[in-house]
Amino acid sequence: MTTALLAGLLAGYAIAIPVGAIGAYLIGLTARTNLRIGLSAAFGVATVDGAYALVAVLGGAALAPVVARYDEPLRAVSVGVLAVLAAVVLWRSLREYRVPESGDEPGERMTSPPKAYWTLVGLTSVNPTTVVYFAALVVGHSGSVTATPLHATVFVAAAFAASASWQCLLAGGGALLGSLLSGSRGRLATSLVSSALIAAFAVHLALGG
Template sequence: MWDEIWTSAGAGALAGLGVALPLGAVGALLLREGLVNGFRVAAASAAGIATVDTLYCTVATLAGAVVAPTVQRHRGVFLILSGLLIVAIGVRQLRRGLMRQARAVSEVEQVSASAAYVRFVGLTAVNPTTLVYFVALSGALATRGGSWAGPAAFVAAAGVASLAWQLVLAAIGALFGRSVGAGATRTIGVVASVLVIALGIGVLANGLGSLARP
């Protein structure tokens, strides 16, 4: 039993890092959150991402390959929704950043940790790639017919690994934000918002391309 738990935990940790390490639009938003709003708000955002990763890993482990075809059929719709949401957030942040630049405002944005958590839960939830990824990795584990301990260890380790990496990104953003002046932080925030918009447009284009393909 313990061999199964440790093997599953190792596989789960690798799975969690595998889905978390690639720096996409959500990761870029998390870095900006740390840069502009500090570690506390960024850590809440990281927890939001890891929450959805853990939830999707749970669904994938319980349902296995049954879920994958349904998610894949609607992948384009999810990507479009995700792209639109990311672009909207980027535009909103860009507008605020430009206004702050014009007024040379030095204080940080008033964003609560709870609001940041909810926002990043929504952003991560509309990304179907995460669910399909976990289905591909955990389907065999879920159908192996062993005890519940292996799948539970897989899910827990994946969630912890995802949270750990997201917290690293949050800390990097927060540390970099503290190491530069207020003016440089505002400028970097504007640039980061433009990059987020560009990433969101890329996700949107990917979704439209998925719908166009037969």
């Protein structure tokens, strides 16, 4: 049981800690809106990580080659989604800087917690690396991770908790950044950085990274 718990925690942190396009978007989103929206988005990311861990546990060794077979089309979809996301972030930040809105809280006029949650669920779901990673991990730890349904449940729950805690930490950092850069120029700066990072990740992925 302890082995399954530790394996799940390590798996969740290992897949979550490298700050890629999703992490950059999460930080930028929270900086531009508020912590409530950022935390909702964070749990969207963690939900997909937990779901992929569950799929890996259920699918086992048969899962990785099936997903790997469609790696190229999934990679193309990922590149397209990231490119569109970068463009949307850039367009929205420039529009709000040129025509500032007043009255509502920034989080309320830009998005809502449910929308943030489902948006990040969709964005995170197009990354095939996560499910392949969890599948490989399950294969390597099949004796301790999938020995019983309880072991498998502990593994999946621990992976979800690890991912959620790290994503919430990123959201908290975005909220702090947002409070420090709360003016229109500060929000524009964070949006431009976020957009540039997301675009860079898209280029890196397109080049086979």
